[in-house]
Amino acid sequence: MSDKTTALVTGANKGIGYEIAAGLGALGWRVGVGARDDARREEAVEKLQAAGVDAFGVPLDVTDDASVTAATASFDRLDVLVNNAGITGDRPQEPTQVSIDTMRAAVEVNVYGVVRVTNAFLPLLRRSAHPRIVNVSSGVGSLTRQTSGGETGPISAAYSPSKTFLNAVTVQYVKELADTNIKINLACPGYVATDLNGFRGHRTPQQGAATPIRLATLPDDGPTGGYFEDAGSIPW
Numbered sequence: 371m372s373d374k375t376t377a378l379v380t381g382a383n384k385g386i387g388y389e390i391a392a393g394l395g396a397l398g399w400r401v402g403v404g405a406r407d408d409a410r411r412e413e414a415v416e417k418l419q420a421a422g423v424d425a426f427g428v429p430l431d432v433t434d435d436a437s438v439t440a441a442t443a444s445f446d447r448l449d450v451l452v453n454n455a456g457i458t459g460d461r462p463q464e465p466t467q468v469s470i471d472t473m474r475a476a477v478e479v480n481v482y483g484v485v486r487v488t489n490a491f492l493p494l495l496r497r498s499a500h501p502r503i504v505n506v507s508s509g510v511g512s513l514t515r516q517t518s519g520g521e522t523g524p525i526s527a528a529y530s531p532s533k534t535f536l537n538a539v540t541v542q543y544v545k546e547l548a549d550t551n552i553k554i555n556l557a558c559p560g561y562v563a564t565d566l567n568g569f570r571g572h573r574t575p576q577q578g579a580a581t582p583i584r585l586a587t588l589p590d591d592g593p594t595g596g597y598f599e600d601a602g603s604i605p606w
């Protein structure tokens with residue numbers, strides 16, 4: 371078994387996930403680069419390795435049972451799982467116009483994908499002395515913000531509720547795992563310029579990676595069951 375702290379980041383071939391992998395790698399960690407496309411994954415791994423990161427590719431489509439099960443074979447232990455892969459889904463997303471297929475696709479990746487990957491990797495996380503799970507959510511999943519006039523982006527009947535759903539499911543994990551040493555938290559990266567939003571975000575992917583990295587590297591007396599952005603806790 372490797373002595374190095376070992377992490378898996380899903381959707382790590384680009385955007386915020388890539389920068390989370392780079393940031394954890396810079397700490398001297400071994401980082402599994404989870405990505406569904408072979409060419410994009412290999413390119414990311416090569417770039418990370420060229421930057422000195424102990425990175426390795428993990429073929430991983432979070433919507434596919436067989437892919438997720440096969441991915442577990444790349445590890446003999448996992449210390450940190452970052453569930454970062456996500457999609458916004460097609461437009462339109464006004465609730466009066468959205469297609470059920472668009473809603474289903476968002477939930478399939480952003481919620482069921484997280485459950486599928488988390489449950490497959492839990493036996494490997496249980497072998498760690500300091501296991502951490504970070505679910506990359508979004509402030510747009512906050513019902514409090516959505517209903518109090520906060521800045522929560524465009525109307526989106528698929529993406530925003532999928533993150534609210536992810537938050538709710540994560541709370542159930544927190545309750546079930548309360549008696550273990552597994553810390554599980556939700557991270558919002560802020561509004562980041564990535565493919566996800568046509569690069570309209572005002573933050574860099576490196577800035578977006580900061581809170582996920584902080585939660586991935588929590589000390590043993592750190593929080594669990596929180597919903598965080600750079601500035602602190604997000605209201606549910």
Ligand SMILES: NC(=O)c1ccc[n+]([C@@H]2O[C@H](COP(=O)([O-])OP(=O)(O)OC[C@H]3O[C@@H](n4cnc5c(N)ncnc54)[C@H](OP(=O)(O)O)[C@@H]3O)[C@@H](O)[C@H]2O)c1
Pocket residue numbers: 380381382383384385386387404405406407410430431432433453454455456457479483506507508509558559560561562563564565566567571
């Ligand atoms: N950007 C923002 O402003 C913002 C704000 C709040 C939260 N977030 C969250 O941050 C996370 C990362 O998003 P991002 O902005 O970095 O977007 P991004 O650049 O579009 O990256 C998304 C990543 O998820 C992967 N992915 C999508 N579906 C997948 C699947 N079925 N299996 C495996 N991987 C899959 C993508 O892989 P491919 O390259 O193969 O498509 C890509 O690597 C998401 O959870 C997103 O909801 C982003």
